[in-house]
Amino acid sequence: MKPATTLLTLATAAMLWGCGTSNSTDSTEAADSANEAMADSAGTTAATAVAEEDAKFAVDAADGGMAEVALGELAQNKGTDPKVKEFGKMMVTDHTKANDELKALAAGKNITLPAVPSEDKQKVETDLSAKSGKDFDKAYIDQMVDDHQKTVKLFEDGQKNVKDVEIKAFIDKTLPVLRSHLDHIKSLDKAK
Template sequence: MKKLSLIAMMAIAALSFQACKGGGKSGSTDSTGAVKDTADSVNKVKDTTTTGVTGIAVDKDDAKFATSAANGGMAEVAVGELASQKAINAKVKEFAAMMVTDHGKANAELMEIAKKKNITLPTEPDTDHQKMKADLAAKSASDFDKAYVDAMVDGHKKTISMFEDFVKNGKDADLKAFAEKTLPTIKGHLAEIEAIKKGMK
């Protein structure tokens, strides 16, 4: 019975993920949307010695990196879409559009790896990231740009640290290659947003 409910849960997550991948840019969520904690819980009970429906082809820490990277990447896209519409500063708007493009591409690459390894990824950003987006959305037009830029500087510093740690300590070759390939882009984002922040003072 436990095995059956796990398979059903994974099927729902997979369907939600496909809907999220192909669906529009709406920020709405539904009852089947899985966040990071749910994905981590599903991955935790998978057998690491086998692959297929019940098995997972990576170490638990590697799976956690994948869920964290997916969570952050989806949040970057969601907040980037908001900033593309709401930002006043032209450079901030350009940066936001770049976030949607670059993180959207990285998310798709990570999704392909996860599919091969049978890693369940979140289908929407976690509560903290959703709250951050809601807080930004509530900002007045004049306050939005600074708040978004500050969030991007902070977020990219944390993401760089997470990716660098995984490049050193991760075990799965495909996930490590993804982290190594993506890291220079994230560092480029940080340099760019820091330059924008400096220019806004």
């Protein structure tokens, strides 16, 4: 037990150091590394490989969920079309709820989630925040279509590949909401 505790402490310290002083490791990569270290400390059984895949899904889902909340807040502040603002509000509400559920689930399973969105997702937010007016509305809608297509695929793949019963239940509960978001934003895109 002591070697596993020591390894976990070292992994946590490395993650905190990496997040605080290095630009080469973003929060998502640090979470993946911490989860891999935890799986490695448990041995190399088939169950460990499954747990690592499930943790990877949780990290990717959390990354996307946090980004949707941030972009939804941006849409509420910068959007000019009331439908864009309304969609942004829905993103904040629905993704905050899903993020909170995922955080609780991950905590119970000792899965480390990223503290902030990945550098790629932060860059998207920075790029969108530089836009205004109808240019912002169009760019936000395009981004939401792209993001939700990727997220729906992530969750559909998760339905097939995730082994943990509770994470699978989270996927089954969340996927219909994500599909409705995709349908909604596609209808906004067609209307533009």
